[in-house]
Structures are given as structure tokens and as C-alpha cells.
Amino acid sequence: MTSSTAGDASWSIGELAARAGVTVKTVRFYSDQGLLPEAGRSSGGHRRYGPEALGRLRMIRSLRTLDLPVPDVGRALERDDALADLVADRLRELRPQLVALRWREAALHLLTDCSPEERARRLDLIGAMGLPPxxxxxxxxxxxxxxxxxxxxxxxxxxxxxxxPAPPHDPTPAQVLAFGRLRAIVTAPCPxxxxxxxxxxxxxxxxxxxxxxxxxxxxxxxxxxxxxxxxxxxxxxxxxxxxxxxxxxxxxxxxxxxxxxxxxxxxxxxxxxxxxxxxxxxxxxxxxxxxxxxxxxxxxxxxxxxxxxxxxxxxxxxxxxxxxxxxx
Known part of the structure; x- marks a missing residue:
């Protein structure tokens, strides 16, 4: 494959990949998804890309780094006003996941620095209530x-x-234990x-x-x-x-x-x-x-x-x- 010259306004798939710092397989995937416009084909039928493909590929990488699905990336590239909506949607999706991670982190801290017997009791409370509770x-x-x-x-x-009480979004280990105790109180058999x-x-x-x-x-x-x-x-x-x-x-x-x-x-x-x-x-x-x-x-x-x-x-x-x- 012949490298482009200063007068050549298009790049081969390998040249575009090298400029963007990605693999040829990545460029081919996004091309097949219709996200990268081709400037044309070489005489041998190979894909050629213009300079605008480099900026688009960098934008795709940034959006994928934020874990946006490929279809959403396509919508963001097609409409200037779509990105703000997609970011807001992604934030709404992430919030409960982040809360769950904070509860798991606090629960893990709750299991440190205690006796084996107490650790087993706390594990029972955590397992019964789920995280977040x-x-x-x-x-x-x-x-x-x-x-x-x-x-x-x-x-x-x-x-x-x-x-x-409403479970906090960023609980302490003591709060994890407290919610476990509340559940145990209302579900335990009564004398x-x-x-x-x-x-x-x-x-x-x-x-x-x-x-x-x-x-x-x-x-x-x-x-x-x-x-x-x-x-x-x-x-x-x-x-x-x-x-x-x-x-x-x-x-x-x-x-x-x-x-x-x-x-x-x-x-x-x-x-x-x-x-x-x-x-x-x-x-x-x-x-x-x-x-x-x-x-x-x-x-x-x-x-x-x-x-x-x-x-x-x-x-x-x-x-x-x-x-x-x-x-x-």
C-alpha cells in the first residue's frame, strides 16, 4: 500500500490508525458500523480516509471511553444536540451503580478489624438485607x-x-450495620x-x-x-x-x-x-x-x-x- 504524500488528501486505513493511536481492527470496526466516512477507495479497492475521519475517530474514542454504547455514539455524531441528552441519560444510569458500589465498599470495611465470630454475624446481616438495603x-x-x-x-x-429511614447514598460502615440490624429486628421471630x-x-x-x-x-x-x-x-x-x-x-x-x-x-x-x-x-x-x-x-x-x-x-x-x- 502506497503511503500518502503531502499532496494526497487521503490516508489508508493503516495510516489513519497510526495517526489516531488505535489498531487497524478498531478503524475497520467503526467503518463497518457507519461511524467513519470514507473519502473513497484506492485503485486496489482499499479504503481511504480524509482528515475529517481523524477528528471523528478521536471523538468516537472519547465517547467510548465514557462507556456510551456504539448506537448512542452514532446518534451523538449525527446530531449536535444529542450529546447533552446522552450524557444526562448516562449519569442517571450511573448514579444507582455508584451508590451500590459505595454500599459494598462500606460493607467490606465493616468486615475488617473484628473477631471471626463478629465477622460471621455481620456477614449474615449483610446477606439478608442486600446492598443497597x-x-x-x-x-x-x-x-x-x-x-x-x-x-x-x-x-x-x-x-x-x-x-x-432512607438509606444514605454514601454510607459509613456503622450505617451498613445499622440497616442490617433494623431488618433483623422486624423479621426475627418474637418470644x-x-x-x-x-x-x-x-x-x-x-x-x-x-x-x-x-x-x-x-x-x-x-x-x-x-x-x-x-x-x-x-x-x-x-x-x-x-x-x-x-x-x-x-x-x-x-x-x-x-x-x-x-x-x-x-x-x-x-x-x-x-x-x-x-x-x-x-x-x-x-x-x-x-x-x-x-x-x-x-x-x-x-x-x-x-x-x-x-x-x-x-x-x-x-x-x-x-x-x-x-x-x-
């Missing part, structure tokens, strides 16, 4: 717990959003008669209105949050009054000393939920900062306040009006 199992647990058939959809969604008992609202009589309860509890938790942040001991006050009122309103009862005594008997510690909220607090709290109040922490604080507050003083008869429902 699927939080649907957590959401299903809370929907089953919260009277899903009797709660308005917006209220149910709001509660689940608070109860189910009979201890943490598998129904939630307190389900121990009320027919006619109990859970939507009224959970709306009121949300307000009570908000009132209790400053007390928790300040580290104050559980005491009576506005937060506790709103907490008791939420239960009374939901059951069609009146807040009274007698009601509070009965409510104390109905409410009980929920070890599984307490453990769950402890882990959620770890996820929500930056290292070295005080624990961030969660609904679970507020619930425990208010239950303790109810138990230790003693009977509330009343100026009217300490009984429930006729027709009102009270806890069993």
Missing part, C-alpha cells in the same frame, strides 16, 4: 403494625416515612407472650379510632422532643397531657385520674420497637452529637412520665361521662 420490609412491618385498613392514606404514609403481643391500640374495645390516636401522638411527640434534647427526666406537663388526650379522644373517653390509671395498665414496654427506635436514632445522630429524639424515644419518655406522674388533680368528679368508652 431494600427498606420495603421495614415499611411492610410498620403498615401491619399501624391498623393500615383504618388509617387515612396520608397519615399512614407520613408515619411510615418517619419510621423508615411468645413478650414482644409479639398486639400493639396497645388493638387492646381497646371496638369503636377505637386509631387515626385520632396517631394524629394526637404526633403532636405529643413534638412537644416532648425539646424535653428529650434537654435531657430532662420524664415529668407531667403539656406533652404528657397531649399524650393522654390522644388516647382518650381515640377511645371516646375523658382524661381523668381514673383514665390515666387504666391507660397505664394498657400501655406496656415494646422491647422490639424500643430497640428499633434506638437504631434509628443512631442513624439520625451525627457522631459525637447528642441522640436525636425519635418517636420511639418520645413514646418511652411519655410512658415513663405517665407512670411516675401520679394521679392528676381534678375539680370535677373523677369518672367518665355516660356513653364514653374507656380502655378495657
Amino acid at each position: 431494600d427498606t420495603d420490609v421495614l415499611a411492610r412491618f410498620w403498615r401491619r403494625w399501624l391498623f393500615p385498613a383504618r388509617l387515612p392514606a396520608p397519615l399512614l404514609a407520613g408515619i411510615v416515612d418517619v419510621a423508615v 411468645p407472650g413478650v414482644v409479639d403481643r398486639p400493639p396497645a391500640p388493638r387492646r381497646f374495645r371496638d369503636g377505637f379510632r386509631p387515626a385520632v390516636l396517631y394524629s394526637g401522638l404526633r403532636e405529643a411527640y413534638d412537644l416532648a422532643a425539646p424535653e428529650l434534647r434537654a435531657g430532662r427526666a420524664p415529668v407531667g406537663g403539656e406533652a404528657l397531657d397531649r399524650y393522654v388526650a390522644a388516647w382518650a379522644d381515640a377511645g371516646g373517653a375523658r382524661d381523668s385520674a381514673a383514665f390515666r390509671r387504666r391507660l397505664t395498665g394498657v400501655l406496656a414496654d415494646e422491647p422490639r420497637l424500643d430497640h428499633y427506635w434506638d437504631v434509628v436514632s443512631e442513624l439520625a445522630t451525627p457522631p459525637g452529637a447528642p441522640p436525636e429524639p425519635t418517636p420511639g424515644a418520645a413514646e418511652a419518655w411519655l410512658r415513663e412520665a405517665l407512670t411516675g406522674a401520679g394521679p392528676r388533680a381534678w375539680t370535677t368528679a373523677d369518672s367518665d361521662p355516660p356513653g364514653r368508652r374507656t380502655p378495657p
